[in-house]
Amino acid sequence: MTVRSVVASGQGLVSPEETASLIAEACPVADFRAQKVLVIVPDATRTAPVDLVFRALHDQLAGSVARLDVMVALGTHQPMSEAGICRRLGMTAEERGSVFRDVRFYNHEWDNPAALRQIGVISESQSVELTEGRFSLEIPVEINRRLYDYDRLMILGPVFPHEVVGFSGGNKYLFPGVSGPQLLHFFHWLAAVITNPKIIGHRRTAVRRVIDFAAGLVELPKQCCCMVVRRGGLGGLFVGSPESAWDGASSLSRQWHITRKPKPFQTILSCAPPMYQELWVGGKCMYKLEPVLADGGELIVYAPHLAAVSATHGERIRALGYHCRDYFVNQWDRFRDEPWGILAHLTQVYGLGSFENGVERPRAQVTLATGLDEAMCRKLNLGYRDSGTIDPARFADREDEGVLLVPRAGEQLFQLEEPPAWGRPDENGTQ
Numbered sequence: 199m200t201v202r203s204v205v206a207s208g209q210g211l212v213s214p215e216e217t218a219s220l221i222a223e224a225c226p227v228a229d230f231r232a233q234k235v236l237v238i239v240p241d242a243t244r245t246a247p248v249d250l251v252f253r254a255l256h257d258q259l260a261g262s263v264a265r266l267d268v269m270v271a272l273g274t275h276q277p278m279s280e281a282g283i284c285r286r287l288g289m290t291a292e293e294r295g296s297v298f299r300d301v302r303f304y305n306h307e308w309d310n311p312a313a314l315r316q317i318g319v320i321s322e323s324q325s326v327e328l329t330e331g332r333f334s335l336e337i338p339v340e341i342n343r344r345l346y347d348y349d350r351l352m353i354l355g356p357v358f359p360h361e362v363v364g365f366s367g368g369n370k371y372l373f374p375g376v377s378g379p380q381l382l383h384f385f386h387w388l389a390a391v392i393t394n395p396k397i398i399g400h401r402r403t404a405v406r407r408v409i410d411f412a413a414g415l416v417e418l419p420k421q422c423c424c425m426v427v428r429r430g431g432l433g434g435l436f437v438g439s440p441e442s443a444w445d446g447a448s449s450l451s452r453q454w455h456i457t458r459k460p461k462p463f464q465t466i467l468s469c470a471p472p473m474y475q476e477l478w479v480g481g482k483c484m485y486k487l488e489p490v491l492a493d494g495g496e497l498i499v500y501a502p503h504l505a506a507v508s509a510t511h512g513e514r515i516r517a518l519g520y521h522c523r524d525y526f527v528n529q530w531d532r533f534r535d536e537p538w539g540i541l542a543h544l545t546q547v548y549g550l551g552s553f554e555n556g557v558e559r560p561r562a563q564v565t566l567a568t569g570l571d572e573a574m575c576r577k578l579n580l581g582y583r584d585s586g587t588i589d590p591a592r593f594a595d596r597e598d599e600g601v602l603l604v605p606r607a608g609e610q611l612f613q614l615e616e617p618p619a620w621g622r623p624d625e626n627g628t629q
Contacts, residue, residue, distance in 0.1 A: 201438035224437035233349040246356035249288025271375025277305040315343035340378025357447040359611035361485035368444025369413035387538035462492035464600040468607040470501035478508035482608035505569030519579035522551030
């Protein structure tokens, strides 16, 4: 499938007219006539002009297709209300009842077996090859069975540096976006074993290979609109197969979404935007900054609005606490039956460290200055600061002192110009 793209010139943004023109070129009506199309979109935890691209797609196809419906690729996130989905897609209440009245909304149900369909397996030998020898397991591949009520899939979402897969987007909106739990838990733990700094911001990763392999088992025509965001707007749009569109978009994201620093910082104030309501997603404020956090330093997640650990996984997270990878790996008989995706999250928020002779030593300190009280932070095995005592302005303009302020953390990745060994991909990894 040919990739068609538009990238804004200079510091500008792609206009609605340019977006509509590209969608018309990449999605000719003749290819979609009388077909049932399912559009897969991200939830509200991703910054992207989803509304702009969805509207262009709807304008192009609504009069010709048999159906044009929407599924929210939640992964394991919380379901969205109809009003929330309307906001995500830029629909007013009046438009929902008129222009978009025939569009049906669905939330993915990752934990409902009745909503899933097994479409194949990754064999033991395939898992060895895909994970570069790290695992030898047979993994069932499940996906939302509703996809098979449609003739064609259209994936629509942004591409950013990502802690699990390297760069988000493309087939990631299928796995874990609308997938079942077994594969989801597996490749999240694979990423944790490799570690966040060796994954995030690297385009060719073992996890991406697993996801692309699984997507090959989805035997439906698939097209993808990959957005590259600039200042909250549309900086670039790539339309093609999930693999080819992602390839172009991730290359551009690598240019735009990584800030490189000459030296690490002893103190980082990482300010979470309001879209991160839980630590489950607010952990991105750690993931994107771990590569520039100095040994023995402190990263403070500043989010007075964040008062929940996770509505979905909070019970297990509170029971287990946040720890480094080796805490779990070196006690694997104790933890192997826990959900691997949760274990991955726990290690990624905590960061690198060691666990030897029963003693855990973090490489650096992660501290929460949030709506979670001190007792909860201690229970989670993380540091605590009273958010009311923090003035972000006092952290500004102090990079020469080893202090970094990130006013809106979670999507821009920070890396060192010359990363240490723990921040570089393994020899068999590529960029």
